[in-house]
Amino acid sequence: MSFDLTAATPAAPAVADDGVWLACIECGEQFAPFSAIRYTCDHCDGLLEVRYADPPTFDDFEGRGVWRYAAGLPFAEGVTLPEGDTPLHRVPRLEESVGVDTLRIKHEGMNPTGSFKDRGMTVGVRVARELGVDRLACASTGNTSAALAAYGGRAGMATLVLLPAGKVAAGKIAQAALHDARILEVDGNFDDCLDIVQNLAARGEVYLLNSLNPFRLEGQKTIGFEILEAFRDDYGRFPDRIVLPVGNAGNTAALYKCFRELVQSGALDPEQVPKLTGVQAEGAAPMVEAVQEGNDTVRRWDDVETIATAIRIGNPVNAPKALPGIRNTGGTAVAVSDEEITDAQRTLAREGVGVEPASAASVAGLRKLRDSGVVDADEDVVCLTTGHLLKDPDAAFAAGNKPESVPNDTDEILTYLAEN
Numbered sequence: 001m002s003f004d005l006t007a008a009t010p011a012a013p014a015v016a017d018d019g020v021w022l023a024c025i026e027c028g029e030q031f032a033p034f035s036a037i038r039y040t041c042d043h044c045d046g047l048l049e050v051r052y053a054d055p056p057t058f059d060d061f062e063g064r065g066v067w068r069y070a071a072g073l074p075f076a077e078g079v080t081l082p083e084g085d086t087p088l089h090r091v092p093r094l095e096e097s098v099g100v101d102t103l104r105i106k107h108e109g110m111n112p113t114g115s116f117k118d119r120g121m122t123v124g125v126r127v128a129r130e131l132g133v134d135r136l137a138c139a140s141t142g143n144t145s146a147a148l149a150a151y152g153g154r155a156g157m158a159t160l161v162l163l164p165a166g167k168v169a170a171g172k173i174a175q176a177a178l179h180d181a182r183i184l185e186v187d188g189n190f191d192d193c194l195d196i197v198q199n200l201a202a203r204g205e206v207y208l209l210n211s212l213n214p215f216r217l218e219g220q221k222t223i224g225f226e227i228l229e230a231f232r233d234d235y236g237r238f239p240d241r242i243v244l245p246v247g248n249a250g251n252t253a254a255l256y257k258c259f260r261e262l263v264q265s266g267a268l269d270p271e272q273v274p275k276l277t278g279v280q281a282e283g284a285a286p287m288v289e290a291v292q293e294g295n296d297t298v299r300r301w302d303d304v305e306t307i308a309t310a311i312r313i314g315n316p317v318n319a320p321k322a323l324p325g326i327r328n329t330g331g332t333a334v335a336v337s338d339e340e341i342t343d344a345q346r347t348l349a350r351e352g353v354g355v356e357p358a359s360a361a362s363v364a365g366l367r368k369l370r371d372s373g374v375v376d377a378d379e380d381v382v383c384l385t386t387g388h389l390l391k392d393p394d395a396a397f398a399a400g401n402k403p404e405s406v407p408n409d410t411d412e413i414l415t416y417l418a419e420n
């Protein structure tokens with residue numbers, strides 16, 4: 001099956017455009033990539049995946065940022081701000097306290113709008129231009145709306161975002177507003193917003209740029225290329241495990257796709273592929289439930305709650321792509337409490353890495369899996385932190401030190417410091 005890690009490179013079908021086409025992951029039907037707008041399979045409604053006749057090797061990459069990886073993308077350039085090229089931080093104190101051989105933090109909060117969503121949008125908006133659409137839309141827990149607004153604005157397109165009322169962090173709404181998105185606050189959760197925007201897209205009102213759109217995942221795939229290249233440059237080997245927060249499971253699917261394509265091109269041996277390890281919040285953990293119970297499908301959770309609003313999702317649309325990724329790489333999934341998330345956020349921040357709560361879930365999950373012995377002490381691990389601390393100032397204030405009022409006087413301040 002094509003979703004195996006070791007499946008051969010498929011031959012380009014007649015519908016391919018320059019060696020690129022879309023394939024249904026359920027029934028295998030193939031479609032021309034840019035001749036019509038489609039998000040799912042015409043026949044079975046299955047998820048679509050972008051396929052290439054010529055998957056890339058590491059030697060094909062040149063330049064910087066997401067477009068360094070153009071050999072593995074549908075276009076040579078895109079609508080760019082620019083994005084990618086994010087740091088792979090060393091965190092020696094955290095590495096020691098978690099107790100693994102190597103721990104690095106891939107901080108995706110360092111992208112232009114402060115989350116990895118920018119990687120998906122630089123490709124997605126380029127595709128929108130190719131298709132000739134001019135009105136873009138998404139449902140969002142916040143970061144997708146910020147990225148869509150910025151990249152849509154850059155491309156001169158109108159943007160419409162649907163947000164769950166009262167559940168989006170302040171920094172993210174501020175971005176969407178100033179980048180000129182039209183913001184609709186829905187009296188429902190993220191999954192309800194996604195249902196509605198899918199209906200709008202199906203009626204031809206808007207071009208959908210949620211991660212259901214297979215081209216978004218192409219851009220996000222470059223997180224994997226960057227991690228593998230940087231880790232290899234520093235240590236001469238690849239990481240054993242990549243731990244990431246899971247919401248709609250787009251990134252999990254994208255990383256798996258990165259690995260499969262490198263295996264197809266011969267750039268990576270199947271046994272070198274890192275174990276994909278997903279982390280969800282206890283109050284929104286349908287993927288964890290499916291992995292732990294060994295289910296092939298994910299049960300939709302109608303009521304979800306967590307401080308990590310970016311992963312407050314009960315119906316992960318990319319689960320059919322992500323579950324095989326976790327299983328076929330020998331990975332796993334784990335749920336963490338909001339308290340564990342806040343703790344990890346604080347620990348990361350004390351080592352200089354400022355992330356929003358959802359991002360810290362990766363570190364909280366790693367700690368839990370290490371404590372329970374699922375992760376070995378001799379592993380090389382990369383944790384993905386997906387969004388910047390400033391995205392959610394309220395969470396940061398609540399988790400951090402409280403400002404102290406002092407008199408406007410040096411001596412009195414010295415006295416205060418001595419006494420407190």
Ligand SMILES: *Cc1c(COP(=O)(O)O)cnc(C)c1O
Nearest residue numbers: 143247248249250251310386387
């Ligand atoms: C979108 C987002 C996620 C979830 O990513 P998926 O690809 O949907 O699993 C996690 N963290 C942050 C900060 C995000 O913005």
Ligand SMILES: [Zn+2]
Nearest residue numbers: 024027041044
């Ligand atoms: Zn199909």
